[in-house]
Amino acid sequence: MPGMTITEKIMAQQSGRDSVRPAELVWTDIYTVMTMDYLGKQTFTALHELGKTEVFDKDRVICVSDHLVPPPTAQFATMLNEWREVVREHNITHFYDLGKQGIAHQIMVEQGHVLPGTVSIGTDSHANTYGAVGAVGNAVSVSDAAVAMAIGKCWFRVPESVKFHITGTWQPYVMGKDLSLHIMGMMHWNGHLIYKTLEFEGPAIHALSMAGRMTLCNMTVDLGAKNGIVAPDEVTKEYLKGRAKGDWSMIASDADAHYDAVYEVDVTNIGPTVAMPDKLDDIAPIEKVVGTKFNKAFVGTCTNGRLEDIAMIAKILEGKQVHRDVNFLLVPASTQVYLDALKAGYITTLVEAGVAVDTPSCAACAGIHTGVAGDGDIVLSAGNRNMKGRMGSKNAQIYLSSPAVVAASALTGVISDPREL
Amino acid sequence: MATFQGTVHAYSGAMGDNIDTDRIIPGKYTKTLDVQSLAAHVMEDIDPDFKNRVKQGDIIVAGDNFGCGSSREQAPIALKVVGVSVVIARYFARIFFRNAINIGLPLLEIPDHNISNGAVLEVNLLEGSVTDTNTGITYKATKMPQVMIDILAEGGLVAYLQKHGDYVL
Incomplete structure (x- = not known):
């Protein structure tokens, strides 16, 4: 049996399967579900429609105020009040409200709510950011998040994998963002990355900071991809020390894993x-x-x-x-x-x-x-x-x-x- | 619900590609929990008269990347509310695709076709086939997996789970 890519491995492990293949549908365990002020109230309402009064695990539903704080209008202030009320009603452990707030995707990674080898979802399109630590991070909307909040699961179509092998030396003042934009220009928005998982690896990725990896994975949604991922390495281990809110182990693609396409990029040639x-x-x-x-x-x-x-x-x-x-x-x-x-x-x-x-x-x-x-x-x-x-x-x-x-x-x-x- | 017939509203050429969720239902109308109110604004920036012409069971046919942009679930909901029975495109944006299944709006991908405005289509979701009754041509669409058809048959993911409690793939 041919090997699996890191995303395939994670989806297999978290779906109780020995292996998965692209285009298969899987019913996957969700490690953490993120929702935020803008859509959170609707998500809890959908949870109630499912007949549930409690979330599957109050430590693993992460609530963040980020889009509307501090409220610029009375309408948003009222929305925030309704949101706070519903979060408190459900006794959510990790509620990052004004005073402890941040952009949800930053909070999820920085506060250790995302772990290598697991799947986390959020009700905002840039949930792809979680791939920076070797997790499958995926953006969903209200129904998916409500179901995951109810039973800790979400359905997925296993994506085809595409590899970006990144080599060379980062030039001064050149950042992860420049690579991200360079890839955007290289691949264009013509649909061939839709539904796919993008794996970033190679020496220039090992040399990239966690912040740079977050930028790179963040913008994979804007390429139309399902997720972007960097396998955990020494940088990941160091970053997660004292942050990770759970145990995790190393995971990587098999040497004989199948990729739909492999692209080579030498960062030595990339400027601002x-x-x-x-x-x-x-x-x-x-x-x-x-x-x-x-x-x-x-x-x-x-x-x-x-x-x-x-x-x-x-x-x-x-x-x-x-x-x-x-x-x-x-x-x-x-x-x-x-x-x-x-x-x-x-x-x-x-x-x-x-x-x-x-x-x-x-x-x-x-x-x-x-x-x-x-x-x-x-x-x-x-x-x-x-x-x-x-x-x-x-x-x-x-x-x-x-x-x-x-x-x-x-x-x-x-x-x-x-x-x- | 696996087989049905409907009249086509076709968006072709550059106008039919990359129809984003803001053009399906502008963001300014989505700050509401009243889904019926979406009907008055569906597709209004791209086709202002659509909301008056659309009838129960009609079919939207578009080009590449239908439903790109913001992840709002109201986009497929708005189409469903006005009676759209299925959306056919060359391919869909990822988040729109899953949102449509989750709220019970069928989607079919046909990479290449010659379906024009006003055509009457016979759609078989189980077979993944679409027949243009005007030309007699049958197109092979990407087949929807059984579980998606089951979710659709119940009217969406929340309704499905209300009934079954869990599901098995």
Whole structure:
């Protein structure tokens, strides 16, 4: 019998099977279910429709306030009150509400609610982030989450596997985001990665930080994939020390596992990379867009709001000033990230440089509040989506890049190459 | 429910590709628990008259990547509420696909076809076959697994589990 890829192995193990093959349907044990303020109340309502008054395990249903906090309108404040009431009613152990809040996907990984070799789901499309620690992370909607909250299971179609073998040496100021955008430009949005699992491996992946792996797995949903995954290694072990809320063991693809396709990427050749407004797969190397004027800089989101990202922008902006024509907003991905950045002195450096810092949330990336874009705005964002209207007005343009490019550009008021500072 | 007939609303060419959940039901109308209210806005940005023309049992035919974008379950719910019996596309966005099954809206993938607006189709979900009664051509669609048909037959995942408590694949 041929071997299995890491995702196939996890799906087999968690479905009580010896093996699985692509396109098979499996009924899989869910390690953790995440839901958040925006859809959480509806998810609990669906749980009640199933005739359940309690969740399958109150330690493994993770509730987070991220899209709507702090509430910008009375309507959202009321929604949040209803959400808090239903979470408390169910005696949920891990409730990350305002004061302990963060973007759900950051919380899930950083607080150790996701473990290698397990399957976790969340009611938000970027749940793919969990693959960074070697878990199968999957985005679902209300019905799936409610069923998983009721009985700890979810149905899946086993995905075909695609491998990205990443080699070479990371160049200075080049981050996980640049690889992510490079792959977006390489693969395009033409459907051939739909339903697939994307496995990232090779020497340049072992050399990539956990923050970079999270960025890479996060954006696999925007490629249309079912999940993205990095097999656990020494970086994973180190990261999970003192975090993991459960036992786990190493897991990897078999040497003779089958892949639908294998792509080779040498990061030595990748420089800072930018996604052009409106289309996620319209990708340009920075040289092509240098000099483009913009007026709003944004660093944050489940893609690039982590300590490593904040350290990078602090390094670039230290002792300097944000250009007078640019508004720069930083929203750390979680309270823990915020606290770590405060203790490291990064926040002081950034505020002195003229960066506005707001309390952790999804912020303008969800187009709801905290720095939304208006008519005529040109935003340079370290987030994940640039479709028309994503951050607010349909008459705003959004360029996507790494935090390093955002910071370097904020100094000049035009898109700039951080390697040429 | 495994075999039925319906009239086609076809979206072809560039207009038929990448129809996202915001175009199926704009996000601003989804902050409600009243699913019937979605009917007044279904497909309104792409086909404003659709909500007036659509009849119980009608079929939507689209191109690539139908249902991409936000993971909202209201998108398949809105189509179901106005009576759409099945959506046919070259392929579906992943989250839309599972949401449709979960709320009880059948989907079929046909990679290549020549089905036009107003055609009357005979659909057999069990066989995964679609016959265009105007041209007599039968298309082979991707077959839906039995368990999905069972979930659909009960009207969706929540209804299925209410009845069976658990399920076996």
